[in-house]
Each structure stands twice: as C-alpha cells, then as structure tokens.
Amino acid sequence: MDEALLERLTPSQRRAVCHRKGPLLVLAGPGSGKTRVITHRIAALIESGVRPGNICAITFTNKAAEEMRQRAAALGASGGAHISTFHSLCVRILRRYAVAVGIGPNFSVYDESDQMRCLKEALHDCDIDTTSLPPGRVLEAISTLKSKLIDAEAFKLQAEDFFTRTLAKVYARYQKILTEHNGLDFDDLLMKAALLVENDTTVRQELSDRFQYLLIDEYQDTNHAQYRLAKAMASSHRNICATGDPDQSIYRWRGADIRNILAFEKDWPDAVIIKLEENFRSTAAILEAADKLIACNRHRKQKNLVPVRTQEGRFSVDGYEDEAREADAVAQRVQELLAQGVSGRDIAVFYRINAMSRALEEAFIRRRVAYQVVRGVEFYNRKEIRDLLAYLKVLANPADDVALQRIINAPARGIGKVTLDKIADHASRSGLTLFAAVRSANEVPGLTGGVKEKLAEFVKMMTSFAGQIEGNVAPLAERVFRETGLESSLRGSGPEGQTAVENVEELISTAAAYDKQADNPALVDYLQQIALFSDADAYDAVSGQVALMTLHAAKGLEFEHAFIIGLETGLLPHERANNNQEELEEERRLFFVGVTRAKTNLYVSYARYRAFRGQLLRTIPSQFLYELGSQFVREVPESDEVPLQCRLDAAPRPQPAPVVTTRPAPFHPGELVRHKTFGVGRVKKFVDMGGNSVIVISFNNGQTKSLLLQYAELTKV
DNA sequence: TCGAATTCCGTTTTT
C-alpha cells in the first residue's frame, strides 16, 4: 500500500511530500494513508541529506509513535528522528530547561488521582466547601485554563465575578501545592513548555536548530497549547507539516480545537495543501454509509470518500432484545469468523463507554473466545503497582508528598493517620517537605518514642535505596519490592495477593525492557515516561486476541472485521453530549471514526433493553442508525425475540411506511410542552424519524430528557 | 492503628 499511495499522488504532490521546505498541510479522509505520508516524508528527508536528529514527528499516542518508528525503520530511515507525542516531547523540553522554568528536572508527573489529592488540599486551604464547588468540576476548569495557556496569575487578573475569583484562588493554591511537591499535571507539561518556547528566545532558537523539520499527525485534535507550541517551534524555519481530518476530531471535550487545522492556511499563507480523498481501507458499502452519516454534520467542509477497494464486504445493523443477547450475538459471530480461519487480531469490538465491556467479556468468556480489553491504564491503576511506583517516585523526587503519603504506611508499619497528621502539621509550619519532616521526626511535637523509632527505620530504608537511583531501574524496583515488605505482605494475603505479585513482576519486566532500550536508563526518566502511557498503548495486535475498546481508543487503527455496539440514544450519542449542536456533531464524528475503522465487514448493533445502574431500561435506537442510509428507517418491534436484521447487501426492499398509532403533529425547538410525570418543559430538539421520532425536552424541574415521541404522551402548552 | 462493615456514589470519552 505504501507504493500504491505514492504512485497515486500527482508528481507535484509527491515532490511536496518528499522535498518541500516550508508549510505543508495534508487534509485527508480516513484510510487515505495520512500517517504514511509522514513516514514517507521522514524517509525522503533523510535520503536527501537531512540529519535524522533534525526531524521531529509528533503523533497522538505513544503506540502510534512506536509504530511510526518501526515504519520509518522499514523504509530505511533507521533511528535518529525524534518521534513522540506532544506530552513526551514536553517532558524532554522541561527536563532540559528545568532551570529556566523554575522546576526540578526530577519532577513527578501527576495523574488524575494525584491531582485530586492536591486539589482537595487546595480547597481545604482556601476554606471552600466541596459541596458548592465539586472538585471534579474545578479540576476540569483548571485543565481548560491551562490548555488555553492561562496560568494562575493571568487568570487572577481577569477574574471578575465571585465564582471566577474563587476559582482563581483555588487555581493559585493548587498550583502552589504542585510546585511544592515538584509535580506537574498533564496540562502543566504542555502549558509550561509552550510558554517557555514562546517567551524564551534562546530556548526557541536552540529548539528550532535542533528540530529543523516538524511533522504533526492528527492535527485536528491538537489543543491550543499544542498549537502554540508547534507554531513557536516552527516560527523561524517554517518547516511545519501537519496531517489531519476535521471529520475525525473527537477530543473537543479535552480542549482540542478544530480551528487549528481549519486555520492552517491563514497561519501559514504559503502553505501547500494536499487533499487525499481516496480510501484504501474500506469496502464500498461501509464508505457509502460513513459518507451519508458524516454528511449530517452541518459545520463541515464537504469532502468525498472515494473507495479504491472493489471487494465485496458486508455491513449490517442488528437490533437485539437486551445487552446480553447483543453481546452474545457478537461473540457468536466472532466465533464463526475464527472458525473460518480469521485471526483474532483482525477483529475488534468498539463501544462508547468502558463500562460496556463487561457484557462483552462475559459473553466472550462463556464462548471461550480469547479477547483483550484495550485499557492499559487499568494496569497502572492497580493498588500494588501504584504502591511500588510511589516508592520509586519518592526516591526520584523526595518532594513528592503525594507519593510519600501513599507509601509511608504501606505495608502497615505502625505509622497511622494521627502520626502523619502531626508530621504534616509540623512540615507546613516549618516550611519543610513531608519527607524532610519525617527525617527530622525528633523535632515533631507529640510523637512517642516507639513511633519515632519506626519513622527512623523508614528513613534509613529509603536512604539505603537512594544510592541506586542512577542506572538500571529494574534491579532497584526489585529491591524496593522485596525490602519494603511489599512483596511479603502481598504473598501473605491469599490468591489475589499472588496475582498482585505477578502484576508487580510484570511491571519489573517492563522496567527491564526500558533499561535495555534506553540510551541512558535512569529512574526519573522511566517514571516520567510511563506516566504518559495510555489505553491504546497497551494494545498488542501480535497476541492474536480479539480487541475490545472504546471508540476513542480505536482512533488510528483498522480491522478487517469491526463491531460497534450500543447504538442507542443516550449512549451514542451520549446523553452528556446533548447540550448543543457542536457536541452532537462530535458524537457523530466519533461514530464515523468507528465505522471507518472497518476494512471488509462492519456489524453495527443496538439493544432494546439495557441495564443501567442495575435496572433494565427501555432504549431508543440512535438517530445515527437512520443517518447511515434510508434502508434503516423502519419501526422497531415492541418485543421481538428474533433479532431484526437489515442488510445493505440484501435486495433493497420498499421502504415501509412508519407504523404509528396516532401520528402527533411534529414539534419544534422552543415550544412548550406538558408531560404527565415530568410536567412542563421546553423542546430542545426534535428528530423526525417517523414512528421512532425522538424529542429532547428541558423540563422546568431542571432535568433534560430524551423521549420516544410515540410513548411520551405530550401535549402542547 | 487496623480491618470489617457500611453507606453512598455514580456512568463518557484520555494525554
């Protein structure tokens, strides 16, 4: 396919991809070989004499970076080019220029739960009641601000009303706590790096000398911080190449700004733009449906999906009675495919939310089909893994109080909450880090001799590890696991302790792999790298197992056979994305991404009943089903044991007239209506689907509900 | 101080 791709480019396009100096934008649909364009460009640049070290390619996930390295190597561009995610790049920049940023180079990268601890401390310090300000919302707000490069000081200046002033206070305090712990959250990595590169001429010059060619994949999902960083990095040499597809932007909720890619031409007026509309991946039926679906988005530039493959494919939409039957049908179909000799690595099942993997897993286990849930963070979220990593974090960064609090009494060594409170109190009064306060336990008032002894023992143990933080990580990890008593406490706690030990052993072997691969293995570097590992990175196609993953994790992947389950109102589109047109369109893009992952066969399904918080609830088929094509407009039987099937490859049948007992007059957004249990509300949206029309109403009691018009019994007010 | 019991809490998506 690589050759096919290059051959299909016009000579001028090929020249641009291979030799262009100056800005270049590749706008391309799914399956068009966007990522391969980048790989080719890397190889071509190196071939024409550019030093590999002068090339910097940025991918969306670590997994994608790994794949790109391999592809580049296969094209003869072995080693040297810097290929990583934005976050990894920022870690490198910040470590190198730590002094200029005013942080320690051994900073800890704080994940969501670490952030939460710091935020709760900040809220407490500011005397703010968490019922009035939910910590999750605050964290979200801070994250949004950081991704817009608004730091605590800048936000304070623009805060006007009571709410924003309060938020500014918390933001500042939160930031102070992070600084004291020498910790950076994910957004800090981007914000601090971007501001540094923008404002420090020397740093910017050094960086653009080092990276004379910048290439960015999945540009449609960059946020403002990433955008500004990229712009600053390329400002002097202007060798910026971006690839992306606005129709595949699915991270708006995380700050991704689709305007970045739409405004590329304005930012770089001399940009050469290449459009790739041919799709090398999917069969025609799949592309036709994908095209109809995405055409429903109004805020979009028209783009064609031109199929190249001529092979017959299968595309079906099936309705099932409930989620268990849906899951079982998927597992059964997978079983059939495997029996036909299809490899498990060519099959994947996608869903909107992680919780939906459960029913699938049960069905796969029942049918003894090997599967892999692609959710790598789960591993790093396990208690035993977090505990061991917390020890290592304290060794690498003694100021990391969050990590220290986690491990000072794990396993239990008689240093409980009361003791810790006394030490923390002493620490904050005398301006010490927690670890420093533990070290000087003798000065902490109110501690008994026994406790002091235990603390001294702890300090002694940690000090003995400290000599080993340079060099290979695995031996240190192993030693810490053994000598802290973590291992024996796990071994002594039954069979689940045994699996915990195995998990830790797996962690140690990944550390060993790191030691082997790194030029200069060091604990700090290892910790900062694994902090950025994610869901999709853990996916191992080589294992031959069927992959189960969220639609978000499916980004950038492709499979011979793909299943998408749960096409129900409230799930896809998700109910929390029902506030405005923009969010609905993002849900549609998400489904579009899922549909276009399939190479040959695509199976879409929904369940008529789905368990929600333990309760079986009736569902409403997703409007997206109808948008796939008119073939799917049909009524849904009340309770039908036989799965209803409707195939594109079946002979087209006359479109059934909607079966509706009483066809109510259509509703329009803005109208007032009355519901017999929810009362009066205003119509937010009306989706006309004949007998399955859906109405979204914002009721006066504050609730917003999606209802099947047929059953809603509404009267106009 | 620690484990067991109990409440309560909640369900997007992730670098």
Next chain:
DNA sequence: CGGAATTCGA
C-alpha cells in the same frame, strides 16, 4: 448492581 470511600468496632 458493583465499587470506592468512609465509618465503626476491637
């Protein structure tokens, strides 16, 4: 319904 956080009793 299931997991996490918190409280309770020893």
